Amino acid sequence: AQSVSQHNHHVILSEAASLELGCNYSYGGTVNLFWYVQYPGQHLQLLLKYFSGDPLVKGIKGFEAEFIKSKFSFNLRKPSVQWSDTAEYFCAVNVNYGGSQGNLIFGKGTKLSVKP
Amino acid sequence: DVKVTQSSRYLVKRTGEKVFLECVQDMDHENMFWYRQDPGLGLRLIYFSYDVKMKEKGDIPEGYSVSREKKERFSLILESASTNQTSMYLCASSQRTSGGSGKLNEQFFGPGTRLTVL
Numbered sequence: 001a002q003s004v005s006q007h008n009h010h011v012i013l014s015e016a017a018s019l020e021l022g023c024n025y026s027y028g029g030t031v032n033l034f035w036y037v038q039y040p041g042q043h044l045q046l047l048l049k050y051f052s053g054d055p056l057v058k059g060i061k062g063f064e065a066e067f068i069k070s071k072f073s074f075n076l077r078k079p080s081v082q083w084s085d086t087a088e089y090f091c092a093v094n095v096n097y098g099g100s101q102g103n104l105i106f107g108k109g110t111k112l113s114v115k116p
Numbered sequence: 117d118v119k120v121t122q123s124s125r126y127l128v129k130r131t132g133e134k135v136f137l138e139c140v141q142d143m144d145h146e147n148m149f150w151y152r153q154d155p156g157l158g159l160r161l162i163y164f165s166y167d168v169k170m171k172e173k174g175d176i177p178e179g180y181s182v183s184r185e186k187k188e189r190f191s192l193i194l195e196s197a198s199t200n201q202t203s204m205y206l207c208a209s210s211q212r213t214s215g216g217s218g219k220l221n222e223q224f225f226g227p228g229t230r231l232t233v234l
Contacts, residue, residue, distance in 0.1 A: 006158075009156070034222075036225075042227075043120075043206075043225045043226060043227045043228060044159075044206065044208075044225040045225070046222050046223075049222065090158060090159065103149075103161060103164060103174070104161075104223060106151075106158045106159040106160075107158055108156060108157055108158035109156075109158045
């Protein structure tokens with residue numbers, strides 16, 4: 001069965017530090033990749049997504065992610081975090097079964113705490 | 117502005133009660149989903165629906181059922197609530213994937229219902 005692994009359960013950084021959150025998936029075919037964020041007390045919202053083309057994807061709030069097919073990875077990065085980036089981050093993968101709808105498979109999430 | 121609403125933010129029920137969680141979206145989306153979110157487990161798909169009156173089991177359907185009588189509304193039903201169903205329940209919706217495009221459309225999430233079963 002397909003799965004998504006997020007390597008870090010909880011990451012603690014100081015403001016202005018660089019961020020990289022790992023995400024690996026287990027499927028060799030065509031995938032659609034997503035990062036969602038959940039700020040404290042708020043609903044999940046999309047940060048960025050990758051379908052095809054340029055493997056470096058830019059999202060909202062200065063986040064970006066790089067799809068590396070050979071490593072089955074889609075790591076999330078931000079050069080300089082802010083206190084307001086404190087949130088839980090979820091990587092999700094959709095396995096593309098041709099014409100089927102497919103569903104999202106979520107990782108277990110990574111909590112990011114940014115110290116002011 | 118796109119919107120997915122859920123009937124309650126917080127709900128407390130007793131073991132054995134029948135529980136209804138309602139979700140409404142105003143984006144004319146074909147697809148609707150119910151997830152539960154638990155600490156350390158991420159989001160797990162309970163049921164989903166690609167059309168009115170249509171439903172499919174997700175990864176953890178046991179103890180749950182769903183109803184989709186209208187396109188905009190997707191209900192999750194706990195037939196007989198148990199303490200292990202205490203959780204955060206999230207509803208989401210998305211447009212139908214374009215045939216052959218391979219692009220899964222973004223899912224939009226509601227604010228969640230935190231259910232406690234005593």
